Amino acid sequence: MKLQGFDIDVVRKGSGQPLLMLHGGGGPIAAMPFADRLAEKFEIIAPTHPGFASSPIPDHFNRVDDLSFLYLDLLDELDLNDVILMGFSMGGWTAVELATMNSNRLSKLVLVDSVGVKVGGRYDRDIADVFALPAEKLVELMFHDASVVPKPQDIPDEQLQVIASNRTALGVYTWDPYMHNPKLPHRLHRIKVPTHFIWGASDGVVTVDYGRKYCAMIDGATMTVIEKAGHSPQMEQPDAFVDAVFAFAG
Amino acid sequence: MKSWWFTEDCYPDLPDEDSYRSIRVDLPNIHCEPEKASELYNRYLDLWCACDEIGLGIMLNEHHQTATCMVPAAPIMLGILARQTKTARLLILGNPLPNRNQPVRVAEEMALVDVISKGRLECGFVRSVPYEAAAANILPYKGAERLWEAHDLIMKAWTTHDGPFNFEGKYYHHRQVNIWPRPYQQPHPPVWITMGSHGSAIPVARHKHVGAVFLAGYPKIRDVFDGYRESYLAAHGEHAPLDRLAYLGLCYVGENEREAEDGARKLLWYMESNKVPAEWSNPPGYHTPAVSATVMRGKDGSGVPTNPTLAQQMTRGNVFAGTPDQVYEQIKAFWEYSGGFGHMLLMGQAGFLSDADALKSMKLYKKEVEPRLIELMENADPAELWEKSKAAPVQEGVDLGNFGIEFVR
Numbered sequence: 001m002k003l004q005g006f007d008i009d010v011v012r013k014g015s016g017q018p019l020l021m022l023h024g025g026g027g028p029i030a031a032m033p034f035a036d037r038l039a040e041k042f043e044i045i046a047p048t049h050p051g052f053a054s055s056p057i058p059d060h061f062n063r064v065d066d067l068s069f070l071y072l073d074l075l076d077e078l079d080l081n082d083v084i085l086m087g088f089s090m091g092g093w094t095a096v097e098l099a100t101m102n103s104n105r106l107s108k109l110v111l112v113d114s115v116g117v118k119v120g121g122r123y124d125r126d127i128a129d130v131f132a133l134p135a136e137k138l139v140e141l142m143f144h145d146a147s148v149v150p151k152p153q154d155i156p157d158e159q160l161q162v163i164a165s166n167r168t169a170l171g172v173y174t175w176d177p178y179m180h181n182p183k184l185p186h187r188l189h190r191i192k193v194p195t196h197f198i199w200g201a202s203d204g205v206v207t208v209d210y211g212r213k214y215c216a217m218i219d220g221a222t223m224t225v226i227e228k229a230g231h232s233p234q235m236e237q238p239d240a241f242v243d244a245v246f247a248f249a250g
Numbered sequence: 251m252k253s254w255w256f257t258e259d260c261y262p263d264l265p266d267e268d269s270y271r272s273i274r275v276d277l278p279n280i281h282c283e284p285e286k287a288s289e290l291y292n293r294y295l296d297l298w299c300a301c302d303e304i305g306l307g308i309m310l311n312e313h314h315q316t317a318t319c320m321v322p323a324a325p326i327m328l329g330i331l332a333r334q335t336k337t338a339r340l341l342i343l344g345n346p347l348p349n350r351n352q353p354v355r356v357a358e359e360m361a362l363v364d365v366i367s368k369g370r371l372e373c374g375f376v377r378s379v380p381y382e383a384a385a386a387n388i389l390p391y392k393g394a395e396r397l398w399e400a401h402d403l404i405m406k407a408w409t410t411h412d413g414p415f416n417f418e419g420k421y422y423h424h425r426q427v428n429i430w431p432r433p434y435q436q437p438h439p440p441v442w443i444t445m446g447s448h449g450s451a452i453p454v455a456r457h458k459h460v461g462a463v464f465l466a467g468y469p470k471i472r473d474v475f476d477g478y479r480e481s482y483l484a485a486h487g488e489h490a491p492l493d494r495l496a497y498l499g500l501c502y503v504g505e506n507e508r509e510a511e512d513g514a515r516k517l518l519w520y521m522e523s524n525k526v527p528a529e530w531s532n533p534p535g536y537h538t539p540a541v542s543a544t545v546m547r548g549k550d551g552s553g554v555p556t557n558p559t560l561a562q563q564m565t566r567g568n569v570f571a572g573t574p575d576q577v578y579e580q581i582k583a584f585w586e587y588s589g590g591f592g593h594m595l596l597m598g599q600a601g602f603l604s605d606a607d608a609l610k611s612m613k614l615y616k617k618e619v620e621p622r623l624i625e626l627m628e629n630a631d632p633a634e635l636w637e638k639s640k641a642a643p644v645q646e647g648v649d650l651g652n653f654g655i656e657f658v659r
Binding site for chain 1: 271384387388389391527528529530533534535537539540542543546547548
């Protein structure tokens, strides 16, 4: 669809209460099995952030709030109300920014292994520097079971190029300040909808401890920790993940 | 032909290569003994000062968080040389502009060096290599765009003399720009910019700046230089003078072949020691997705080979080594094939090459090679050289695969 003059790829599937799904740095996820299950209860609206999946990045886009404003426009354009806003990792950060800007069209907020705030001191690496890690080490931090992840050598070139462009887009939005907005903690009081955190117990990119501290910053927010899952519990434990969503928002 | 002598100021006394993952970015500086570093810096400065006496131009650069090049602030080295040398031109190639948050500071530093040296500065700007992203904490995405915006701001700072001007660009903001001192050379010092591709040469040619190419060898040199020459001709209605183009290779001149080969092998430390894993050589946004994918696949998947032989590097046009006659013939052949250039940039010291050996090669080059290159240039016509270059069949250089693929600029 056309937003702010750009073509944005938006997947829509299922029917029911609208669920705006914002993917993380790995790229679009709406085709995964967990999304099919969610689509049994909700109407999923899943945009691809500009720059991901080899899409172009608008010249002036370089921060997460560019995306948040884009999706506020999307909510207006589709005239969606009573929306469940769900964000994964950097998509979670995007969702939090959006909710602090204007939560009038939202009914609930779901944050999955989300980044966006700094919880420690200046010498603490709250969020793993994903751009500085050897590929094999990053996979270890991201997944509970890294053995199922294909090695770059086994990935077809075309797909590897998409991964490379996703990485570039992730860098464009999150490089500095790294994966967070220092002002965001001072704006979280503006979130007026019930908020639930879902976290993979084995996440090494942003740990459960980080998640708990983040959760404590939002009034009334609750949290589900999913065992045997890393940074993407929706991939590693789709059933437990969907159960957690239904329990909160179903 | 103008010749420039260059060393990266390496710190070669490192532990066994197998004991560390990378020579750049995260090699702990416990391995850098201050006493030894001090000795090395002073040695390298002495070699540059020797250029002044021998009659070679001086070239220096900077890198960060690496033992391959211990100069994290080339303008400081340049300041020393501005004072300690008397006649040599001083080429910094260059200031990594995209990694600078304050281009006006660069304009000030360069003007200062130009004034102290009484107008001997040749000021280079580079996009910089991918390994610099982490050290600078700057996302390399659209680095060329940042480079050119910083360039525009610096040029205006150098050439504005009637009080402050305002600059509010896409990347840089500076509201009261009025540098002191202004440059010694008017309207500004000569500007050099590195080029890694046909496309990157175009804006350099439009500005009539010197376009420099590092280690592109036979496989790539014509493509890059042609980009410059075509663009120059289109923009200015005349052929690019040869002094607008520069090429850098490793060079060792010996009295005999054996001596030369020995020296050249030591220079190859520069390439052989460059152990850098993908997380540093492939920061987000530096490479095109295609190149990035290749680096991600790594050595195991036909990625980046690191150890070409001396013979391969010579065939490729990355290393010129031999007796004076041989080196002259090697450079001449490459020069003709490339369509000609007016500046020969010589990496003449690296690794464990001793000062005595470096000096011997410098002197032999100056005495036996350079005069012939100057003679070669005297009657050279750029248009004619370009035609000949276009007509020359593709040189069967050694295919080094993806060698240097992660080293664009």
